[in-house]
Amino acid sequence: MNSLNWVQKFKILLDIAESLGSVHNNKLIHGDLHSEIIGYSTSREIWLIGDLRFCRPIDNPLNKNFGTMPYVSPEMLKQERMTTSSDIYSFAM
Structure with a gap:
């Protein structure tokens, strides 16, 4: 990652943020956002969030403690x- 310039790094962060926005726009919470589930789509030339199996509806999220340390938000702990x-906190970590 050190060989990337600031513009390239910003593009990666923007892609991930937009991917998370798509999850939230679909009325879902990811719940387990961490660096190991971020992947690059060569066909679309974009970074995306994967592993959507923990997604929960925004209006009915479970109060189950899960996630990947150290990306878990304080409220989940x-x-x-x-x-x-909670997802935005994980993105920032």
């Missing part, structure tokens, strides 16, 4: 209700 903010 405290067994509080997941929100889209």
Whole structure:
């Protein structure tokens, strides 16, 4: 990743953020966002979020403690209700 310039790094972050936005726009919470599930689509030339098996509906997320450390948000550690903010925290980590 060190060989990438700032524009390339920004493009990767923007792609991932837009992918997460698509998850949220579909009224879902990912719940297990971490670096190992980010992949590059050569056909679309874009970085995408994978492993959508933990997605939960925004209006009914389970209060089950899961996720990948150290990407788990504080509210998930405290067994509080997941929100889209939980995913945004994981993205920032």
